[in-house]
Amino acid sequence: MFAVSDIHLLTDENLRQQVKEHPRAQELLRALLYPYAAPDHDYVLRNRKVSPLDAGRSEAMDDLLRGRVPVIAAGSNRSPRQLARKFAPPHETVDIPVTMGWMENYDIVYCAHLTGYGSVPATILKSPGTTVRVAVNWLLPDQLHRMHATESLGHHYDYAQLPSVGIALDCGLTVQRAGAYIARYGAEFSPGDIFALDNIKAENRRYPARSQWEMLQYVARRAGQVPHPDFILRIIDDENFRHAQNGLRVD
Template sequence: MFSVSDARAISDRSLREQIEKHPRAQEILRAFLYPYAAPDHDFLFVDGVVLPLARDDMMDAIRGRTPVLAVGSNRAPVQLARKFAAPHHLDPVPVTVGWMDHHDIVYSAHMTGYGAIPATLAPSPGTRVRVAVTWLNAVQLTHMHATESVPDHYRYQQIDGKNLHLDCRQPVDLVGCYQSTAGYVFDANDIFALAGIAATQRRFKPLNQWEMIAHIAMRAGQPMHPDFVLWLTDNIVMRKKLAGRYLKSGD
């Protein structure tokens, strides 16, 4: 899924070189590159292939489907390929992009089993954030719930689409959304936005994924090193302890 060459996306030179030399570079990159590269235009994901989705074809593509916000990796072809792989999932997944007013995409106060800190949506008056919407049929939506660990890590809800403005100008009355059950507040009431997601008038401090992991390492009193992520993937107790407000001084 990832190659050593993908480490070039990491701006920290020392960290990038450590990953490039690491025997488990692919596993580390799965954590450090979240939420992954994604097209900044509407597209159709079909059996692992990204196809253009013309505006004239939009209505046929999304008819009868449920719009669901993809605020983290669900907008990325590499993640869609993981979640909707043939032969079990052959139906296409239309993805449209746009902007959402008065919200931001921030880090959830929990960690995934592969060591990344995932995303969730947070209110942020005055902020405008770039978002994607996946249009799912009933089978795909049920499967997406399972991949999002509903209801343990996320709760699924529908929110008013009045703040959502898609590039294709398709109106959305209600849009599905996966909201983190752990929330998005860290120690000292810190909230961190995903630096890789475009936004204007941002209120929260933006961090890249590797910077967010470095923040967690600092709170744990550990050096920032690729092996820190591997340690967390093997240690569910520490993953739970180090997320959110759970780590207190002296622990």
């Protein structure tokens, strides 16, 4: 998914050097670069490539979105690279439109669980007064089924339809109801410790924002470990250790 040539995307110079010289650099980059680069404009993923959407053609937009379910892409699902990975053969599919907009009274925050590839992933959380930049994936029923299969439903996430979300899209449409993947472990590793994603735009944010590496350093110190790329590899390699870092489940 990532190559060593992507090393320049790491902004921490010391970390960049540690990863560059590591024999498992590609795995580390997959963890550290979450939630991955994404356009800040409407696009469609077509043949695993990005094509801009013409928001000025309302009829064409209506035709494209008809019959599709809007699903909030809180974390990596906003990224063409992640969508291309999830819908790679044999799961290759037709176009996936992704529209950008603003959602009120929510924020995009880190989950209180870790992924099998070493990242702290994202979820949405109510945050009165906050307006956050969001992407919406528009999925056909079979695409939604595939997306469910990639989201560890019943273990890390629940899928829910959120009413009255009021997402104002850049294209002029308003989404009143959307699907979302809600973290089962919530957003608190420890009481009161809730952190927003620093590369997601927001206004009137209530929670401190951190990068992925800052979050992994937090998790390492909370576990009594040294913040180092090898800590990330232990998360990847040791399932029991990884699960032991989760926050309190919120079933």
